[in-house]
Amino acid sequence: MNKYDYIIRKETEKDYLETENLAREAFWNLSTPGCFEHYFIHIMRDHPDFVPELDYVIEVNGRVAANIMYCKAKLTDEQGNEKPVLTMGPLSVLPEYQRMGFGKALLEHTFELARKMGYDVVINFGNPDNYVARGYKSCKKYNVCFGEGEGFYPAALLVKELNEGALDGRKWFYHPSDVDHPCDDENAVAGFDKLFPPKEKAWQPSQEEFYIHSHSVISW
């Protein structure tokens, strides 16, 4: 699949700091100056919605090169029926190993495990470029919305059916976990970041791309 020999394995406690550093390297300055994803991973592991069975890494030459994590979330229909789903993310690949198939390998590996665990839908908020090749579609195509009442369909809200037809066309409201709420605390993120080597915050064009994706809504 790529020129490196690699293994896909569960994350272990010994990997935690290395995985957090990898997330920091992968996301640094990508969406905003700096990033919060290393802190996000750190707090996620203790949250009741975290799914440890799907916490995987790719190891290359003894180094953690990529990581994927999932949390439980739910959909509700207009009658109030609930459907358990998974939210994928963060998915992080060290910059020097990006675009070599590691992200793809982690997604496909964990999709299969998630299917065996009985999940049939994975949702994430992200740049569609990274996910459409994995079979993700716009939330609008599956009638999965954010909010209440009419709801709305963010362009970055992406839905993957692990079993075709799992969403059966009815209108669904997406309720993500509150797992990422502590990441709004800038002091907590900055305090955690001090555990890592200094790194310069800067503007880069991907931040504007993120703004556009994350503020866009599909309306027809």
Ligand SMILES: CC(C)(COP(=O)(O)OP(=O)(O)OC[C@H]1O[C@@H](n2cnc3c(N)ncnc32)[C@H](O)[C@@H]1OP(=O)(O)O)[C@@H](O)C(=O)NCCC(=O)NCCS
């Ligand atoms: C986004 C990310 C997880 C993707 O993982 P990756 O290992 O780099 O990507 P892969 O090599 O597995 O490629 C996945 C898809 O990206 C696209 N892709 C691959 N190489 C590409 C390139 N050179 N240019 C544009 N798109 C490319 C393709 O759609 C590819 O799927 P395909 O091989 O079936 O065609 C990784 O680059 C990363 O960590 N980026 C920084 C953090 C981030 O953005 N995380 C996702 C948050 S939404």
